[in-house]
Every structure is written in C-alpha cells, then in structure tokens.
Amino acid sequence: MTKTDVLDCDHLPPSLQVKDRESHRKDRNKLSSVVETQERLLIIDALKESGGNQTKAARILGTTKRIIQYKISKMGLDPKIYRKKNKDISPMP
DSSP: OOSSSOOOGGGSOHHHHHHHHHHHHHHHHHHHHHHHHHHHHHHHHHHHHTTTOHHHHHHHHTSOHHHHHHHHHHHTOOGGGGOOOOOSOOOOO
C-alpha cells in the first residue's frame, strides 16, 4: 500500500491516528505553558528593572505599553509591588 518500505502514521486508518494527534496537542500545550512561563519571567524582570514603570518595561522588552498592560492584567501581576522605595534618601538638614 506504500511506495516505500516505511509505514507512516498517515498510512494507518484514522481511528489509529487519533493517539498521534492527541500527543501533538499535549506537546502544543506543553510548549504554550513553557512560553507563558518564560514570558511571565521576562515581564517580571522588566518590571523590577523599571521600578514598576510599565512604559519603561515595555521599552526594555521591545513592545508597547498597551501589550504589557494587557499581559500584566492577564497574568494577574501587580506592577506596584516592583516600585522602588526611596528609603536611602535622608532629608537635608
């Protein structure tokens, strides 16, 4: 039934190909999970570096403030916790 000596999944009936498709879905889900985790870490690092300033974080990441705001909201992050506190500055006498 094949032109070669190799039997591929495509040569099998569709009922037997389902498992292969399911494994592709799992791999796709795994990839998207890894990508989302990495993206979250990059955004957090940019927020730390920018002191919680979303515009600066967007510049660091080479994107727009609007996209950063959307992703921050989607991920449930609070940029305020990354703001730098000026405790080191003492008032002048």
